[in-house]
Amino acid sequence: MNERAKFSSKLGLILASAGSAVGLGNVWRFPTEVGENGGAAFILIYILCVIVLGLSVMTSEFLIGRHTHANTFDAYKQLAPRSGWVFQGFLGVFTAWFILCYYCVVTGWTLKYLVDALTGSIGSITDSAAYFQAFTSSPWLPLAFMAVTLVMTHWVIVRGVQDGIEKYSKILMPVLLLIIAVPVICSFSMPGSKEGLRFLLRPDFSKINSDVILSAMGQAFFSLSLAMGCLCTYASYFGDDAKLMKTAGSVAAIDTTVAVMSGFIIFPAVFSVSEVAPDAGPGLVFITLPNVFQMAFSSVPWLGWIFSVMFYLLLLLAALTSMISIHEPVTAFLHEHYHLRRSTAAVIVTAVAMLFGVLCSLSFGVLNHVRPLMDMTFFDFFDFISAKIFLPVGGIIISLFVGWKLDRSLVIEEITNHGTLHIPVWLVRAYLFILKWIAPLAIGLIFINELALL
Secondary structure, eight states, rough: OOOOOOOOOHHHOOOOOOHHHHHHHHIHHHHHHHHTTTTTTHHHHHHHHHIIIIIIHHHHHHHHHHHHHHOHHHHHHHHTTTTTTTTHHHHHHHHHHHHHHHHHHHHHHHHHHHHHHHTTTGGOOOHHEEEEEEEETTSSHHHHHHHHHHHHHHHHHHIIIIIIIIIHHHHHHHHHHHHHHHHHHHHHHHHHHHHHHHHEEEEEEEGGOOHHHHHHHHHHHHHTTTTSHHHHHHHHHHHTTTOOOHHHHHHHHHHHHHHHHHHHHHHHHHTSSTTTTOOGGGGTTHHHHHHHHHHHHHHHHHHHHHHHHHHHHHHHHHHHHHHHHHHHHHHHHHHHHHHOOEEEEEHHHHHHHHEEEEEEHTTTTTTTTTTBBTBBBBHHHHHHIIIIIHHHHHHHHHHIIIIISSSSHHHHHHHTEEEEOOOHHHHHHHHHIIIIIHHHHHHHHHHHHHHHHH
């Protein structure tokens, strides 16, 4: 039997794992949540949730993957054979596949807007809402851009762990982290940006309520790519000397930095346009920001061009790194569990994502009248099932599995690298306590809250 692939360096595994976490949830969803939940106060609660909730669940996924060195399904099958816990392994794979089917659609949008920014045409959009609707409802244009992003992702995946995922993570993530400073500077240079900074840096604790806290927990969970099978799969490529808690901390730090920096890009720019509200919602990136770029183009053309290009390039890079990580758990499962060639497994995953991606994309146009469940379009259905059902259920199962099912000695051996790392006793106890009680309860509250909003 051939030796299983591993990341070749600690930098590679950190950047690959960070690429899995950093995605549209940071650059698109995080600013939306910040705008809708009061700004700085939400950010503080979000960071606390990342530290308490996110790091614990992420470390657990790393632990399961690294200990078994297997795809997500077979990892649970190894640790709990002939038991119901294996369901989580299947759920992780299925969740990643479900997310990929609609995530590729939005990634295609980011590529289209990057092309518009490069050509300068984004500065001439007079009605950004009508423009976005016309584009997304087109029967072929969004499909073309979606197909390009899927082919790009496929191209990386078929090259394997070291020559594909690790190699391109070492390129894409540093570029992403370097270029993020450019749109921040552009945003700060716009008139009225001080109001945006005040919104982000001066917490108004009177805005904190149960909904804001639950939204912060949900965003932390979504942003870190927990329970999607991605982190567990990537951890299966870790070497035995990888420091799980430290790696989780590094990934969370990079992920949170990108999210907060995205806020520093968007809100100073948004506040510079008086008619634009910070709580504009999910349309902030594709409908609201083009208005900001148009103003920048009209006043200082070169600034508008650089601002728009760097922002949508940042968005595309973040989306692609996540697409790669979402594709991999399903590919690894088919490759290892069914003993298919990796290239064959990748083709199957890409083809199925393309098929259902077509349905999700066309749900904004010719298939908008098709509502498979609860008056939801195909796009809304895939988003709802994965984000509102699969992810929180998976998070609860992972927490309970590591906190209650796994032998305590196995958990301690993994996080201390078989005793070679000194982890304070209080930290181990806090970690297990969070997994047993805090994380399941918190994620359960998110789950109930999301369902109650229907």
